[in-house]
Amino acid sequence: MRGRHEGAGMRARAALVGAAVLVGLLTGCSGDPFEAYCERVEEHQVALTEAVAAGGPDALLSVLPELQDLREAAPRDVADEWQQVVGRVEALSEALEDADVDPASYDREDPPDGIDDQQRAAIDGAARELVRPTTLAALGDIETQVRDVCGTPLYQ
Known part of the structure; x- marks a missing residue:
């Protein structure tokens, strides 16, 4: 009889240890789902701030890699907005690149x-899409979401 009780006790202990390990793994992975996104926002905040402050026709183009990184890290609730904004910047970048034009010196009136x-026409169309109300609204939604979720502005 003793062997039978020892085996049951060992199985019970093994089950408890297994449950404790599982709980530890689950709670270890259940951190803030926005943490990585917010870290990337903070990582790119200086570059975005400098681009906005500099202004000019190539401001967003100069931070396209940072915007693409943020789009990749974006939580589902703003993924569409990030795609809208970054997609428009990418389209303008491609149009300028295809025309072999420097965005900083491009003059629409004197190409x-x-x-x-x-x-x-491709450059003009891409530029119009970038400033359409839907793209500007998407950018506004992103800025609000970053402020609300990450507790910091996208740029200062």
Whole structure:
């Protein structure tokens, strides 16, 4: 009889240890789901702030890698908004690159030699999409969400 009780006791202890390990793993992984996103926001905050302060036609283009990183880290509740904003910046970047145009010096009224009507139309279209109300609203939603969830502005 004693062997039977010892085996049951060992199984019970093993089950308790297993449950304790499982609980530890689950609670160890259940941290703030926005933590990594907010860390990236803080990581890129200086670059975004400098780009906004500098202004100019290439401000957002200069921080495209940072914006793409934030889009990748974005929580589901703002993923569509990040896609809207970053997608518009990417489209403008591609249009300028395809036309082999420097965004900092591009002048729509006096485009550089060698740019054709199709390239100019692509640049103009991408620039219009970037400042459309839907894109600006998406950016506003992102800024609000970052402030609410991360407790800091996207840029200062």
